[in-house]
Amino acid sequence: MxxxxxxxxxFLGVNRRPLGPALATAITVLCAIALTRCGGGSTxxxxxxxxxxxxxxxxxxxxxxxPALPGMxxxxxxxxxxxxxxxxxxxxxPWPGTAIPVSSWRSLGGDVKxxxxxxxxxxxxxxxxxxxxxxxxxxxxxxxxTAYATPSWASSRGKNSASPNTCxxxxxxxxxxxxxxxxxxxxxxxxxxxxxxxFLTALVQHVGPGTIKYWELWNEPNxxxxxxxxxxxxxxxxxHPGEVMLARxxxxxxxxxxxxxxxxxxxxxxxxxxxxxxxxxxxxLSNTDGGSYADINAFHGxxxxxxxxxxxxxxxxxxDQIDHLKAQLPASSQGKPLFNTEGFWGTVKNADNTRTxxxxxxxxxxxxxVR
Numbered sequence: 308m309x310x311x312x313x314x315x316x317x318f319l320g321v322n323r324r325p326l327g328p329a330l331a332t333a334i335t336v337l338c339a340i341a342l343t344r345c346g347g348g349s350t351x352x353x354x355x356x357x358x359x360x361x362x363x364x365x366x367x368x369x370x371x372x373x374p375a376l377p378g379m380x381x382x383x384x385x386x387x388x389x390x391x392x393x394x395x396x397x398x399x400x401p402w403p404g405t406a407i408p409v410s411s412w413r414s415l416g417g418d419v420k421x422x423x424x425x426x427x428x429x430x431x432x433x434x435x436x437x438x439x440x441x442x443x444x445x446x447x448x449x450x451x452x453t454a455y456a457t458p459s460w461a462s463s464r465g466k467n468s469a470s471p472n473t474c475x476x477x478x479x480x481x482x483x484x485x486x487x488x489x490x491x492x493x494x495x496x497x498x499x500x501x502x503x504x505x506f507l508t509a510l511v512q513h514v515g516p517g518t519i520k521y522w523e524l525w526n527e528p529n530x531x532x533x534x535x536x537x538x539x540x541x542x543x544x545x546x547h548p549g550e551v552m553l554a555r556x557x558x559x560x561x562x563x564x565x566x567x568x569x570x571x572x573x574x575x576x577x578x579x580x581x582x583x584x585x586x587x588x589x590x591x592l593s594n595t596d597g598g599s600y601a602d603i604n605a606f607h608g609x610x611x612x613x614x615x616x617x618x619x620x621x622x623x624x625x626x627d628q629i630d631h632l633k634a635q636l637p638a639s640s641q642g643k644p645l646f647n648t649e650g651f652w653g654t655v656k657n658a659d660n661t662r663t664x665x666x667x668x669x670x671x672x673x674x675x676x677v678r
Contacts, residue, residue, distance in 0.1 A: 392451065394649070398435070402442045411449040413648055414439065415526055420456035422481040425506045427460060433513050440518060451521035451574075451648065454507065454560055455533075456485040461502045463490045464539060476532045486535045494540035494548040496555035503556060507563040516568035523605060523648060524557045529578040529587040547594045554595035561600040577605035577648045582631045584608075589635025598640045606632055608650035610665070620652045620665045622678040 392411030393403045396418075403409060414420075419436040426432055443450050456477060459465035462484030464472035475486035492498045511519075528534040528549070537549030545551060553576055564571045575597065578587035584606040592598040608625045629645065652675050653665040666672050 413451045415453040422456040422458045422485050425458045449520040452519045453523045455526045461489045462487045494543040495545045496551045511567040523574045525576040527579045528576045550591045554597035557597050557600040572602045574603040574605035575601040579607035585632030585635045592640045603644045605646045608647040610653045622675045
């Protein structure tokens with residue numbers, strides 16, 4: 308459900324529209340008070356866009372675009388550990404950390420996915436990632452890297468397979484199969500998984516320890532166009548094969564990265580779609596050992612329940628989503644920090660099948676974030 312929107316993450320969301328002094332002040336205040344840590348993210352937005360429903364795409368997963376920030380506001384960066392992060396997706400746009408005090412940047416929308424970087428066997432292009440990391444370093448911003456999107460050449464349903472999967476997200480950009488497991492990972496979690504391990508090794512060796520503080524495994528695994536492991540293994544005798552394969556990838560992610568960067572922190576995969584996010588995470592943690600490799604529980608806090616002016620979405624609904632999610636967690640995963648790594652105020656489906664942002668008024672958007 309990657310929206311081409313700029314959203315505040317690790318608490319709630321805000322569109323990357325012109326940010327007024329009221330919002331700037333509110334964020335500064337929020338960063339200075341104690342809140343329950345949760346966490347969010349994604350790319351640029353016009354108010355209306357056409358949804359592509361091909362291959363069973365989840366409503367709301369279409370892309371949106373926004374004008375660049377017209378002005379900046381004089382703000383001191385918030386203290387380390389503030390509750391807001393952001394996903395900025397255009398390198399030509401002003402770095403958001405110079406406009407509002409954010410503590411982290413999520414990589415998913417920056418064209419630096421696994422498939423973007425690992426363009427062939429043993430071939431890695433870190434040019435764009437280096438630019439993003441330079442921006443983050445200049446503003447003392449933590450980085451959350453989403454390890455996601457199997458390169459088509461390495462995918463079990465990629466361009467070299469007998470049945471390429473053309474229903475994955477980013478198919479036009481990265482080719483078929485980015486939502487499927489790599490060829491060297493089996494339905495039962497066995498296999499070398501060496502392509503993934505080699506990518507992670509090359510990445511950490513390139514950027515150096517401490518550069519990436521948080522590692523998030525995959526994006527929205529309960530959406531088939533994002534992760535189709537369960538569908539690919541539907542005829543296997545393995546219980547919960549999609550979750551089992553992700554748990555194996557989580558194990559390899561932690562082992563590979565911590566060998567080179569022992570202070571790195573790891574999140575669970577972040578599911579989406581209201582209460583379904585908590586249901587998926589609870590199942591993943593109960594059905595596999597995936598929780599053993601995560602320091603942080605993650606989810607996506609999207610609210611798609613209405614639109615202004617007559618039926619404005621309620622920011623407080625994210626709290627209800629969190630309460631439901633926490634109730635699904637096994638005892639072994641209770642008490643861990645909770646990151647909302649992507650989310651905003653939702654979209655409304657129009658009669659012509661286009662979707663409009665749930666809140667279009669800047670003042671109401673600011674009120675949503677503050678609440």
